[in-house]
Amino acid sequence: MSKRIPARDRMKILRTQMPEQDAAQRGHNFLEVNLGLPAECAQQESMRCIECKTPTCVSTCPVGVKVKEFLDLILDGDYIGAAAKIREDNALPAITGRVCPQEDQCEGGCLLGQKGGKSPLAIGYLERFVADYEQASGKFGMPPIAAPTGKKVAIVGSGPAGLSCAGDLIQKGHKVRVFEALHEIGGVLVYGIPEFRLPKTIVRQEVDNLRRMGVEFETNVVVGKTVTIDELMSGEGYDAVFICTGAGLPQFLNIPGEHLNGVYSANEFLTRVNLMRAYKFPEYDEPVYDCKDKDVVVFGGGNTAMDAVRTSLRLGARTASIFYRRTEVEMPARKEEIHHAKDEGINFQFLVNPVELLGDDKGWLQAVKCIRMELGEPDASGRRRPIPIPGSEFVTPVSLAIIAVGTTANPLIQSTTPDLKTNKWRYIVTDPETTRTSKRGVFAGGDIVTGGATVILAMGAGRQAAKSINDYLTSGVWETKAEEASAT
Amino acid sequence: MYQIVQAKLLGRNIKQFEIEAPRIAKKQRPGQFVIVRLHEHGERIPLTIEGSDLVKGTITLVVQSIGKTTYLMNSLEAGDAILDVVGPLGKPTEIEKYGTVVVVGGSVGTAIALPAARALKQAGNHVIGITGSRTKELLILEDELRAASNETYVMTDDGSYGEQGLVTKKLQELIDSGRQINYVLAIGPVPMMRAVAQVTGAKGIKTVVSLNSIMVDGTGMCGGCRVLVGNRSEFACVDGPEFDAQKVNFEVLMQRNNMYRESEQKSLNEFLANPQAELQRVRESCKLRELEEKTRAEATHV
Numbered sequence: 019m020s021k022r023i024p025a026r027d028r029m030k031i032l033r034t035q036m037p038e039q040d041a042a043q044r045g046h047n048f049l050e051v052n053l054g055l056p057a058e059c060a061q062q063e064s065m066r067c068i069e070c071k072t073p074t075c076v077s078t079c080p081v082g083v084k085v086k087e088f089l090d091l092i093l094d095g096d097y098i099g100a101a102a103k104i105r106e107d108n109a110l111p112a113i114t115g116r117v118c119p120q121e122d123q124c125e126g127g128c129l130l131g132q133k134g135g136k137s138p139l140a141i142g143y144l145e146r147f148v149a150d151y152e153q154a155s156g157k158f159g160m161p162p163i164a165a166p167t168g169k170k171v172a173i174v175g176s177g178p179a180g181l182s183c184a185g186d187l188i189q190k191g192h193k194v195r196v197f198e199a200l201h202e203i204g205g206v207l208v209y210g211i212p213e214f215r216l217p218k219t220i221v222r223q224e225v226d227n228l229r230r231m232g233v234e235f236e237t238n239v240v241v242g243k244t245v246t247i248d249e250l251m252s253g254e255g256y257d258a259v260f261i262c263t264g265a266g267l268p269q270f271l272n273i274p275g276e277h278l279n280g281v282y283s284a285n286e287f288l289t290r291v292n293l294m295r296a297y298k299f300p301e302y303d304e305p306v307y308d309c310k311d312k313d314v315v316v317f318g319g320g321n322t323a324m325d326a327v328r329t330s331l332r333l334g335a336r337t338a339s340i341f342y343r344r345t346e347v348e349m350p351a352r353k354e355e356i357h358h359a360k361d362e363g364i365n366f367q368f369l370v371n372p373v374e375l376l377g378d379d380k381g382w383l384q385a386v387k388c389i390r391m392e393l394g395e396p397d398a399s400g401r402r403r404p405i406p407i408p409g410s411e412f413v414t415p416v417s418l419a420i421i422a423v424g425t426t427a428n429p430l431i432q433s434t435t436p437d438l439k440t441n442k443w444r445y446i447v448t449d450p451e452t453t454r455t456s457k458r459g460v461f462a463g464g465d466i467v468t469g470g471a472t473v474i475l476a477m478g479a480g481r482q483a484a485k486s487i488n489d490y491l492t493s494g495v496w497e498t499k500a501e502e503a504s505a506t
Numbered sequence: 507m508y509q510i511v512q513a514k515l516l517g518r519n520i521k522q523f524e525i526e527a528p529r530i531a532k533k534q535r536p537g538q539f540v541i542v543r544l545h546e547h548g549e550r551i552p553l554t555i556e557g558s559d560l561v562k563g564t565i566t567l568v569v570q571s572i573g574k575t576t577y578l579m580n581s582l583e584a585g586d587a588i589l590d591v592v593g594p595l596g597k598p599t600e601i602e603k604y605g606t607v608v609v610v611g612g613s614v615g616t617a618i619a620l621p622a623a624r625a626l627k628q629a630g631n632h633v634i635g636i637t638g639s640r641t642k643e644l645l646i647l648e649d650e651l652r653a654a655s656n657e658t659y660v661m662t663d664d665g666s667y668g669e670q671g672l673v674t675k676k677l678q679e680l681i682d683s684g685r686q687i688n689y690v691l692a693i694g695p696v697p698m699m700r701a702v703a704q705v706t707g708a709k710g711i712k713t714v715v716s717l718n719s720i721m722v723d724g725t726g727m728c729g730g731c732r733v734l735v736g737n738r739s740e741f742a743c744v745d746g747p748e749f750d751a752q753k754v755n756f757e758v759l760m761q762r763n764n765m766y767r768e769s770e771q772k773s774l775n776e777f778l779a780n781p782q783a784e785l786q787r788v789r790e791s792c793k794l795r796e797l798e799e800k801t802r803a804e805a806t807h808v
Contacts, residue, residue: 243725244592276739289722302547303574381764
């Protein structure tokens with residue numbers, strides 16, 4: 019039963035604050051910025067829920083976490099039970115509690131936030147609280163696993179979509195094996211998102227939990243090269259395959275000077291630092307450009323741009339700047355990341371776009387030439403289109419430039435699976451309701467279908483795929499609207 | 507974990523490894539490469555595959571000690587293991603019947619050119635093999651190249667073996683002698699490949715080179731290996747590693763390959779000061795991985 023105090027009193031409680039590592043200090047280390055809530059704050063925050071009849075926090079969550087139910091368990095002091103409740107819908111609570119854009123999802127849907135002067139319930143902080151509590155306790159509420167079905171599923175890619183799909187399918191009694199191209203499990207969670215936002219030990223623990231449930235992992239397999247989809251299905255006997263390889267290829271700006279030394283894609287910069295631990299060079303072998311006392315500029319306004327610029331600061335950059343062609347309002351990054359970046363002293367330049375990268379005679383970057391922009395009419399994304407202001411070019415000295423303007427589809431699988439339909443951008447075409455592709459037994463989801471998105475949306479696709487795969491494996495019926503979808 | 511079943515010194519600082527990697531052995535084609543990581547702190551480096559044995563499930567790699575990782579790898583012996591090997595990556599060499607082809611291998615590049623020479627001969631081409639190096643001790647796989655070619659020339663810069671001169675000297679002679687050459691494949695140090703491109707470019711002979719740009723993931727994800735080819739940006743790992751030599755911007759390639767020179771030197775110096783510690787790390791990393799795999803296998807059997 020609810021132990022909540024009267025609604026009027028609940029409304030008087032202020033939203034809890036997340037304790038943070040001091041901004042001046044954290045700018046020089048890779049330790050996590052957010053420190054996590056103490057139990058009494060979690061209790062107090064859970065009390066704030068006004069128990070809406072139709073909870074929009076659930077309908078705005080891509081995986082439909084049962085918010086009120088896990089809050090009730092927190093109020094009961096049953097934190098392990100709360101974690102188990104989240105896990106029914108979300109295989110990776112310690113991760114989503116840290117990286118979800120809650121302001122656009124559960125917390126965006128929270129009615130509290132829509133009442134004058136009130137802040138929404140801190141659902142993300144609470145999710146992280148119970149997941150961290152569970153991990154620290156060493157206990158793990160193993161969900162029930164159905165009897166073996168004898169069916170085998172191959173999951174291609176170990177990022178958020180793959181892990182969430184694996185977590186759901188293993189509970190249905192299917193044999194699940196996840197193939198990963200890199201040497202470490204986790205995809206973007208280990209190569210993309212930095213340690214200070216998502217410690218790698220958290221990812222490893224979530225992966226270990228999946229192993230305990232029976233999921234198998236094989237690293238160093240580039241599906242499409244090491245083995246093809248057809249070979250997995252005919253030679254290795256997989257009954258279904260879920261492709262969730264992410265949006266692989268980094269986009270460049272196609273401006274002069276992109277081949278200069280000192281110009282990185284955000285993917286390369288972050289992979290060197292996160293996956294390869296180049297921030298610990300020479301203890302780790304992989305080097306990265308030495309940012310110490312240098313001026314660093316990152317082009318872009320998304321989470322990847324924030325991650326890159328804050329990483330360069332931690333590597334000792336003298337100045338670390340974001341150059342974005344629109345304004346702060348249009349930035350796609352999570353609000354908390356922008357806020358953290360500002361506190362740490364990141365410099366933001368809005369309405370500027372690079373037109374040329376300038377180097378010395380040895381091929382090293384020296385400066386960037388930019389042009390100022392103004393906002394015009396809204397474009398297809400609904401955001402106002404940036405337009406260059408003629409004659410407003412200016413040159414800024416810079417030693418390291420990082421390009422974080424998005425990614426495109428990696429064609430490795432598509433090129434060796436001719437009967438897999440793709441669209442003109444080479445993304446895989448699926449039936450939006452079932453994640454089924456044009457090829458029998460093959461499903462796809464996450465960034466390789468939608469283009470670059472977020473961890474939680476990929477996890478949502480993974481869940482959707484798991485349900486559809488289970489339907490297919492139990493019924494044997496294959497129906498897909500991928501063909502029609504590809505025509506539109 | 508990938509077991510080394512054989513390790514053999516081919517020349518000074520050049521070693522040939524036979525490594526258990528059944529999935530890769532089955533799929534690899536001439537011109538493709540793998541990425542290896544030796545231990546938990548290791549970097550990822552690309553190495554082109556020399557060949558494979560389908561029965562044993564092994565691939566062959568030939569490694570020249572240049573930086574820390576290659577020095578460390580060349581201190582490994584049969585019975586040791588490598589933590590991570592992934593591949594085959596990149597596009598295979600385009601094997602067609604061109605007519606008369608010249609396959610040029612510069613020192614360790616000969617190992618990479620060898621499987622292509624074999625395949626080209628098998629496709630009905632008349633294969634002329636040219637192998638060269640600075641000096642005799644760096645010359646490798648001469649007998650193998652002779653077996654794979656219809657005619658073979660051996661060059662050393664200092665004349666310590668074979669004919670004195672660069673590989674391009676021999677190539678120029680063949681062209682000047684009026685022989686019809688339809689296709690050239692050149693694999694070796696960047697200056698050599700650039701020189702070959704100049705010699706054949708003057709005659710408009712189709713020429714392909716294999717580029718060794720710096721890579722991390724090797725699957726197109728990071729873009730670090732980008733090269734300028736015909737003024738377009740191409741990724742050596744997925745669009746290559748082989749490209750039309752006349753279109754490659756070799757200056758940009760050399761500049762980019764110099765990007766980490768200082769760090770590389772530092773790493774190498776630290777390694778050379780205490781190579782045993784690093785060797786120990788390889789063995790410990792592999793032992794740990796073996797234990798993990800064993801424990802998991804046992805857990806799933808219960």
